[in-house]
Amino acid sequence: EVQLVESGGGSVQPGGSLRLTCAASGFTFSMYTMTWVRQAPGKGLEWVSAINRDGGSPTYVDSVKGRFTISRDNTKNTLYLQMNSLKPEDTAVYYCQNVRGRGQGTQVTVSS
Numbered sequence: 001e002v003q004l005v006e007s008g009g010g011s012v013q014p015g016g017s018l019r020l021t022c023a024a025s026g027f028t029f030s031m032y033t034m035t036w037v038r039q040a041p042g043k044g045l046e047w048v049s050a051i052n053r054d055g056g057s058p059t060y061v062d063s064v065k066g067r068f069t070i071s072r073d074n075t076k077n078t079l080y081l082q083m084n085s086l087k088p089e090d091t092a093v094y095y096c097q098n099v100r101g102r103g104q105g106t107q108v109t110v111s112s
Contacts, residue, residue: 001026002025002026002027002100002101003023003024003025003026003103004022004023004024004095004096004097004098004101004102004103005022005023005024005103005104006020006021006022006094006095006096006103006104006105006106007020007021007022007023007106008020008021008106009093009094009106009107009108009109010107010108010109011109011110011111012086012108012109012110013110013111013112014086014087014088014110014111014112015085015086016086016110017082017083017084017085017086018083018086018108019080019081019082019083020036020080020081020083020094020096020106020108021078021079021080022034022036022078022079022080022081022096022103023077023078024077024078024079024096025077027100029072029074029077030053030054030074031053032053032098032099032100033050033051033052033053033098034050034051034070034072034079034096034097034098035047035048035049035050035051035096035097035098036048036049036050036070036079036081036094036095036096036097037094037095037097037102038090038092038093038094038095038108039092039093039095039105040089040091040092041091041092043092045095046061046092047061048060048061048064048068048081048094049061049064049068049070049081050070051070051071051072051079053074054074055071055072055074058070058071063089064083064090067083067084067085067086068081068082068083068084069081069082069084070082079096081094081096083108086108086110087110088110088111088112089110090108090110091108091109091110091111092107092108093105093106093107093108094106094107094108
């Protein structure tokens, strides 16, 4: 059974940082490109970032470039999203996903 479990969300002030983690199981993690997506209140899913199977060629939506960093550890079957200089507009539920499925999400709230 494919499982993707996100953690690391929380409430922070603007300018703060959070590190999201996605623990994967039930499939060969190293064989899949992994993606972070988010859903802000009242809005649809937005693609945020992706990373290749070997950890190369990270890509980002323009609104997070220079602030977010995606990475992965294939030895630990884990995906990460380091989020710095957070803004109120980053408030959303963040999900990790691949073609096999999506996790349950972790809430990120950025507010003063």
